[in-house]
Amino acid sequence: MIVREHNFLDSNLQIIKHKDRELFSRLRKVKAKQPPFVEFFPSKSGPIIARLQTDEGKEYLLHSYYDPLAEGEGVVKRINWRGVTHVLILGFGCGYHVRAILNRVGEDVEVYVIEPDVTLFKAVIENMDMKDILSHKNLKLFVGLQPMGVVGMFYKVFKVQDLKSIEVVKHPVYARLVSRYFNEVERRLKEAIRLLLTNLITSMVSTIRDQRNMLYNIDWIVKSPGVGELFGRFRGRPAVVVSAGPSLDKNIYYLRGMEDRVLIVSTDTGMNALLSHGIRPHIVAVGDPFESDYNCFMFTPPEEEEGIWLVADPRVTPRILNHWGGSVMIGELGSRFMNWLKQFVGDKGTLVAWGSVATQAMSIAVNLGANPLIFIGQDLSFVDGRKYASYTYGDYLGNNYVPLNGKGFTLEKDLFDRDVPTVHNMKTYRDWFNQQISQLPITVINATEGGIMREGVICMSLREALEIHAKEPFYPRETINKMIRYPKADRDAKSVRDGLRQLLTVVDEIYNLAVSVQKEIDEVFGGVEDPNKLEGFNWNEILFKLESSEKELRALMKKGRFVGDGFFVILLNFGRLMDNARKNPDEVKRNAEQVASYMELFKGVEQIALKYRKMLCNAIDKLNVLIQGVKVHA
Numbered sequence: 001m002i003v004r005e006h007n008f009l010d011s012n013l014q015i016i017k018h019k020d021r022e023l024f025s026r027l028r029k030v031k032a033k034q035p036p037f038v039e040f041f042p043s044k045s046g047p048i049i050a051r052l053q054t055d056e057g058k059e060y061l062l063h064s065y066y067d068p069l070a071e072g073e074g075v076v077k078r079i080n081w082r083g084v085t086h087v088l089i090l091g092f093g094c095g096y097h098v099r100a101i102l103n104r105v106g107e108d109v110e111v112y113v114i115e116p117d118v119t120l121f122k123a124v125i126e127n128m129d130m131k132d133i134l135s136h137k138n139l140k141l142f143v144g145l146q147p148m149g150v151v152g153m154f155y156k157v158f159k160v161q162d163l164k165s166i167e168v169v170k171h172p173v174y175a176r177l178v179s180r181y182f183n184e185v186e187r188r189l190k191e192a193i194r195l196l197l198t199n200l201i202t203s204m205v206s207t208i209r210d211q212r213n214m215l216y217n218i219d220w221i222v223k224s225p226g227v228g229e230l231f232g233r234f235r236g237r238p239a240v241v242v243s244a245g246p247s248l249d250k251n252i253y254y255l256r257g258m259e260d261r262v263l264i265v266s267t268d269t270g271m272n273a274l275l276s277h278g279i280r281p282h283i284v285a286v287g288d289p290f291e292s293d294y295n296c297f298m299f300t301p302p303e304e305e306e307g308i309w310l311v312a313d314p315r316v317t318p319r320i321l322n323h324w325g326g327s328v329m330i331g332e333l334g335s336r337f338m339n340w341l342k343q344f345v346g347d348k349g350t351l352v353a354w355g356s357v358a359t360q361a362m363s364i365a366v367n368l369g370a371n372p373l374i375f376i377g378q379d380l381s382f383v384d385g386r387k388y389a390s391y392t393y394g395d396y397l398g399n400n401y402v403p404l405n406g407k408g409f410t411l412e413k414d415l416f417d418r419d420v421p422t423v424h425n426m427k428t429y430r431d432w433f434n435q436q437i438s439q440l441p442i443t444v445i446n447a448t449e450g451g452i453m454r455e456g457v458i459c460m461s462l463r464e465a466l467e468i469h470a471k472e473p474f475y476p477r478e479t480i481n482k483m484i485r486y487p488k489a490d491r492d493a494k495s496v497r498d499g500l501r502q503l504l505t506v507v508d509e510i511y512n513l514a515v516s517v518q519k520e521i522d523e524v525f526g527g528v529e530d531p532n533k534l535e536g537f538n539w540n541e542i543l544f545k546l547e548s549s550e551k552e553l554r555a556l557m558k559k560g561r562f563v564g565d566g567f568f569v570i571l572l573n574f575g576r577l578m579d580n581a582r583k584n585p586d587e588v589k590r591n592a593e594q595v596a597s598y599m600e601l602f603k604g605v606e607q608i609a610l611k612y613r614k615m616l617c618n619a620i621d622k623l624n625v626l627i628q629g630v631k632v633h634a
Helices: 009-019 021-029 068-077 094-105 118-127 147-157 172-177 180-215 218-223 246-255 269-274 291-296 318-323 336-345 357-367 393-397 424-437 464-467 476-481 489-525 541-561 561-582 587-629
Strands: 038-042 048-053 059-061 088-090 111-117 137-145 166-170 237-244 263-267 283-286 310-311 327-330 373-374 410-413 419-422 445-446
Touching: 009 021, 009 118, 021 118, 021 137, 038 118, 048 118, 059 172, 068 094, 088 094, 088 180, 094 111, 111 118, 111 147, 137 147, 147 180, 166 172, 166 180, 166 464, 172 180, 180 218, 180 336, 180 561, 180 587, 218 327, 218 336, 218 489, 218 587, 237 246, 246 269, 246 373, 246 464, 263 269, 283 357, 291 393, 310 318, 318 464, 327 445, 336 489, 336 561, 357 373, 357 424, 373 464, 410 424, 419 561, 489 541, 489 561, 541 561, 541 587, 561 587
Parallel strands: 088 111, 088 166, 111 137, 237 263, 237 373, 263 283, 283 310, 310 327, 373 445
Antiparallel strands: 038 048, 048 059, 410 419
């Protein structure tokens, strides 16, 4: 007999409406109030349960006929919850196991429930009061979605940096009825998490390096103007973006004597080629954080760079800024460090770049308002096996050629419909340019006279482009120098220094926490090789203390703003260790492995805290010197 004593649909939907408007809209569109293949009735112990009927006429109870509440609690008791940060529940059913899990997990554990049938889910929330489950702040619902749709929603809400261990709970009836669906969902979600972890680890590995460079460059960041001062100042003026592809040799000399008629924005790799032909660019873009990027500058005497503006992302290697003989502008490519710094020095101007410094150079020209935008040297392919044009650092170092008989090369059509060799990353840069150019309300000319960039651009020779668009002088160099306003370095340096001192205090707290935790572990386990010999030892007590210390660490990381990012790699490795330990069936060994995981965590935290302490102290020293009015070189 179907139970119809109450209709809870409206009250349940109102909760869903506030948490997930998209799911609310889909549920409203489900026409049938209740599917014909399900009925609801009281269990032996009283709580409502549901019976499903398949197309073949087979019937399944979604929960225990005798006591669904006890059944849900049984699910909770079978799981080792220590270290779990995320729970993935495959199948909502009538929610008894979901409620039991939500009541058990801590406030920092995220719970994701995947329910494949939106009609069945609507029937459940119509017949049962689900307010306590649906309103739970940690609950995320994925209802009636295909596996790829589940993954798409998962990407939006999943915080991979908080991951330690995932517990997967499968509803036993669903596991039989829709096993193929849940197997596919589980496989795709595991792959999604793996990719998210890989990307995060790759990003976080470079975080300390980038932040080290930015802190070493702190005096340059504070005292230099931002490229944002020039945004829109060259509206409607022609600009040439110079890359260092081999075809640059064909037409570079046409720029000689044109410095007053076009804005010349060069990549760092193309700068030497221009200077070697007597052409002085107005702006040179540099953004890569690698030490090897200094190669682009090492062959140019600083005096030849006078009068040229270097637009640098703050994460570039300090050697470049300290070598540079011209003027410096800051143009950031986005970072947590610069977001923090803006409260003291304001917005220096944000550029868009992706993979290649040529994308950064293009962003400079676009933000300055240039129209038309003229590309040269943008081959994105290897002409005659050459990587760069003549007089670039590749020529000076003797490594300007690539063996085209190796793996990884493919052929693409160039501007003249000829097959030219290229590689995957260059094609992705080409696709990025195509996508960006398609959104620009300006004329974009490809005057490279070669290469594979053909879509969305007007192809013509550089000579023709200059004859059409560079008729009148507008003196870019003088305009830039007139428009630039220098910051109040002394005032800003004091503010930044005070901010860094506060972060240094947080780093000291993190360091002291790491040292004290290791000391506590050593005092308990020092010299004990076999954990089984610790008779009567209270594992829960020590693990609870360690969990509390971990929470304190995470709170300090948030307090430390950008500094906290540097500890994520250690936390991710810790999560892997804890997850492996959790699967050990031997309780004593499992506990011992988890304690060892905490020891590994706080050893790593101590080492990173020392690195940050050194970097912050160095930056504070640099700012003290700047405040005193003395120019220093790192």
